[in-house]
Amino acid sequence: MKNWFAAVLALVSLVVAGTVVLRQQVPVEAAAPQAAKxxxxxxxxxxxxxxxxxxQMTLDEKVGQMTQAxxxxxxxxxxxxxxxxxxxxxxxxxxxxxxxxxxxxWTEMYDRLMARSLKTRLKIPILFGIDAVHGHSNxxxxxxxxxxxxxxxxxxxxxxxxVHRLTALEVRATGIQWTFAPCVTVPxxxxxxxxxxxxxxxxxxxxxxxxxxxxxxxGTNLADPLRILACAKHFAGDGGTxxxxxxxxxxxxxxxxxxxxxxxxxxxxxRIHMQGYISALKQGVGTIMPSYNSWKGVKASASERLLxxxxxxxxxxxxxxxxxxxxxxxIPGDFRSDIKTSINAGMxxxxxxxxxxxxxxxLKSLAESGEVPMARIDDAVRRILRVKFAMGLMDPKRNQLxxxxxxxxxxxxxxxxxxxxxxxxxxxxxxNDKKLLPIAATAKRIHVAGVGxxxxxxxxxxxxxxxxxxAGPVTKGTTILDGLKAAVKSGTNVTYAADGSGAAxxxxxxxxxxxxxxxxxxxxTTDLAINKDDLAAxxxxxxxxxxYVVVVLSGRPVILGDIATSAGAIVAAxxxxxxxxxxxxxxxGTYKPTGKLxxxxxxxxxxxxxxxxxxxxxxxxxxxxxxxxx
Numbered sequence: 001m002k003n004w005f006a007a008v009l010a011l012v013s014l015v016v017a018g019t020v021v022l023r024q025q026v027p028v029e030a031a032a033p034q035a036a037k038x039x040x041x042x043x044x045x046x047x048x049x050x051x052x053x054x055x056q057m058t059l060d061e062k063v064g065q066m067t068q069a070x071x072x073x074x075x076x077x078x079x080x081x082x083x084x085x086x087x088x089x090x091x092x093x094x095x096x097x098x099x100x101x102x103x104x105x106w107t108e109m110y111d112r113l114m115a116r117s118l119k120t121r122l123k124i125p126i127l128f129g130i131d132a133v134h135g136h137s138n139x140x141x142x143x144x145x146x147x148x149x150x151x152x153x154x155x156x157x158x159x160x161x162x163v164h165r166l167t168a169l170e171v172r173a174t175g176i177q178w179t180f181a182p183c184v185t186v187p188x189x190x191x192x193x194x195x196x197x198x199x200x201x202x203x204x205x206x207x208x209x210x211x212x213x214x215x216x217x218x219g220t221n222l223a224d225p226l227r228i229l230a231c232a233k234h235f236a237g238d239g240g241t242x243x244x245x246x247x248x249x250x251x252x253x254x255x256x257x258x259x260x261x262x263x264x265x266x267x268x269x270x271r272i273h274m275q276g277y278i279s280a281l282k283q284g285v286g287t288i289m290p291s292y293n294s295w296k297g298v299k300a301s302a303s304e305r306l307l308x309x310x311x312x313x314x315x316x317x318x319x320x321x322x323x324x325x326x327x328x329x330x331i332p333g334d335f336r337s338d339i340k341t342s343i344n345a346g347m348x349x350x351x352x353x354x355x356x357x358x359x360x361x362x363l364k365s366l367a368e369s370g371e372v373p374m375a376r377i378d379d380a381v382r383r384i385l386r387v388k389f390a391m392g393l394m395d396p397k398r399n400q401l402x403x404x405x406x407x408x409x410x411x412x413x414x415x416x417x418x419x420x421x422x423x424x425x426x427x428x429x430x431x432n433d434k435k436l437l438p439i440a441a442t443a444k445r446i447h448v449a450g451v452g453x454x455x456x457x458x459x460x461x462x463x464x465x466x467x468x469x470x471a472g473p474v475t476k477g478t479t480i481l482d483g484l485k486a487a488v489k490s491g492t493n494v495t496y497a498a499d500g501s502g503a504a505x506x507x508x509x510x511x512x513x514x515x516x517x518x519x520x521x522x523x524x525t526t527d528l529a530i531n532k533d534d535l536a537a538x539x540x541x542x543x544x545x546x547x548y549v550v551v552v553l554s555g556r557p558v559i560l561g562d563i564a565t566s567a568g569a570i571v572a573a574x575x576x577x578x579x580x581x582x583x584x585x586x587x588x589g590t591y592k593p594t595g596k597l598x599x600x601x602x603x604x605x606x607x608x609x610x611x612x613x614x615x616x617x618x619x620x621x622x623x624x625x626x627x628x629x630x
Contacts, residue, residue, distance in 0.1 A: 040220055043284075043383075047386065056122065059367055062377050062381045065380075065385070067350065067360050069084075069352065070091070070356075071097075072095040073353055079116075080356070081116040084356070084360055085124070088178075091138065102139075102140060103139060106139055107402045107407065110128055113128065114401055124385075124394070125393045125394075127393075132171050133180070134577060135419070138465060139465075142411055143166065144475065146575065149598070150573075151199060151422065153425075154422065161215050164214075164215075166216075167179070169415075182213035182232060184233070184276025185239035186239045188201060188239055189243065189257060190556040190602075192241070193520055193522060195239070203276070207276050207279040211282065214279075214284070215283050218286070223395075232280040233289035234289055234300070238292075241262055243260075243609070247292070256526065258520055261297060281316070285319065287319050290307065290321065290347075299327075301323055302341045320384045321347055321383075328350060335358065335362065336366070339359060340366050419577055421582065426595050429571055431567065431570040433569070436548075438587065438589025439510075439549075440508075441489045443508055445493045446493070447510070449509060449538070449541050450498065450537050452480070452513070453480045454480070454481040454482075455473075457471045459477070460575060462518050462519035477579065480551065480583045483581035484510065499533075499540060500539070500541045508549065513531065513537070513553070514558065528558045528559045528605055528608075547568050549569040549571065552573060555575055557597075559602065564621060592629050592630045597623070602620055602621060
């Protein structure tokens with residue numbers, strides 16, 4: 001199919017030249033055949049086996065394959081897994097196994113669920129899904145890598161691929177075979193609370209790193225027992241919602257951006273927001289997730305144009321589409337009509353955490369009445385089974401239970417070393433006018449301030465152990481403070497006060513400021529402000545007269561205000577995960593900073609939305625691609 005990106009460039013050239021042209025629909029480049037790119041067989045190659053199995057299935061078994069329940073909502077005896085022929089289960093961001101949140105507990109839970117699914121007549125194994133979005137981040141003790149906003153600053157596709165390969169291995173160590181990642185969103189307004197889930201504001205960089213993430217997760221063969229199924233999300237345009245169109249809250253303010261509306265015309269939503277899907281499909285991504293946002297007033301989960309017309313027909317997607325958490329509820333109408341609308345639009349599997357029995361009953365009724373044609377049911381199930389066959393789940397000789405020999409990999413020294421390197425490469429040196437960095441070897445005392453300097457939970461950010469993340473010792477890791485203590489020269493004393501007190505007399509202060517953890521919905525902001533307690537700690541250090549370096553822990557660029565002029569040096573460290581020693585490596589000069597901004601950094605909220613294509617891009621505090629070194 002014609003290269004639509006080239007067509008867009010030609011269109012732009014005509015406009016620049018002063019030629020008036022009519023805006024027309026731009027076709028999307030087909031991603032198939034996947035085998036040519038990855039060595040992986042096209043998913044349709046499994047259709048003979050799939051169709052043979054499909055012919056044996058009852059309507060109940062087909063509807064079951066299209067149903068995904070939350071593991072915490074299942075009865076204790078797990079009887080609904082085989083009783084309803086469930087095709088999939090998942091764990092939400094706050095749903096952990098009992099009795100604790102250990103690797104062993106996750107593995108036991110997976111094995112119980114898998115064993116139950118194998119009791120069905122046709123013995124079709126479940127797919128188990130998890131939000132392993134920056135490491136196996138629900139599990140205490142797992143390696144927590146930097147968030148995508150940080151990985152984008154590395155500009156290192158090979159490193160991003162390795163991060164995701166190791167994530168896949170740690171997920172596989174608990175038996176789980178599917179992650180709802182990578183997020184290939186292209187955030188255009190950093191006030192959005194999910195901005196840190198995106199690699200960049202730039203579609204080309206998102207496409208490059210999104211493809212690398214899929215390669216890392218899936219490898220070249222979906223049946224590889226050391227890899228997991230990837231899910232590119234959220235199709236499409238979730239990073240391009242218009243300010244003020246976000247989710248209405250029943251007992252609070254409207255979220256300004258989250259779950260809002262994208263008003264771009266089709267050529268623009270393709271040019272900006274679909275590049276990551278094209279590159280992911282070329283790497284053979286097996287699943288894609290739409291989300292809560294709308295496109296010109298129509299929910300993505302209800303858009304036949306998006307799910308069937310563009311994704312499946314134009315882009316040639318052969319895998320299956322999975323809905324987001326209760327996303328069908330946002331479609332106008334009652335639950336029965338929501339299901340009818342979404343399935344007929346092209347949804348193949350539906351994430352219904354607690355209403356899975358109701359969904360099962362209603363979808364079966366819709367199929368029996370012909371309101372959802374059997375051809376659509378069969379197409380959805382065929383797509384799900386294609387993926388299961390490609391993953392080796394239907395191989396009768398393969399043990400589908402967890403390989404417990406892999407458990408030693410979770411949080412291993414080797415994996416943490418890669419995470420530390422990812423932290424090093426993600427840091428962006430924004431200012432070093434007074435040459436305070438790297439920290440001088442002659443320094444006798446370094447005073448560290450700010451709560452985030454000694455807090456793994458803040459350092460790791462959202463989607464860490466819990467959905468929204470939280471401050472505190474939530475998991476194992478090395479704080480920035482501990483990293484500095486280990487990194488400085490012998491004889492250098494590192495002191496610490498969260499509130500900034502006690503800095504007087506030090507040779508240098510390192511003040512850690514930024515945001516507290518958040519995730520979707522709760523992360524939308526109107527001010528991009530630094531936490532007030534951090535500003536108070538900074539004021540205390542500033543009053544001491546000691547020269548100071550500011551390290552910013554955040555999920556996006558934040559408004560620095562007078563920090564931009566008063567600080568001797570500024571480092572954007574994002575939310576680096578569990579390996580704070582990587583931050584210390586850059587501060588002490590063990591590693592010279594190489595990171596480059598993947599997002600434009602504003603001076604004030606009055607400039608927003610701001611990116612490199614904005615008319616006022618030249619007025620940014622730090623432009624896209626900015627980054628100093630020593």
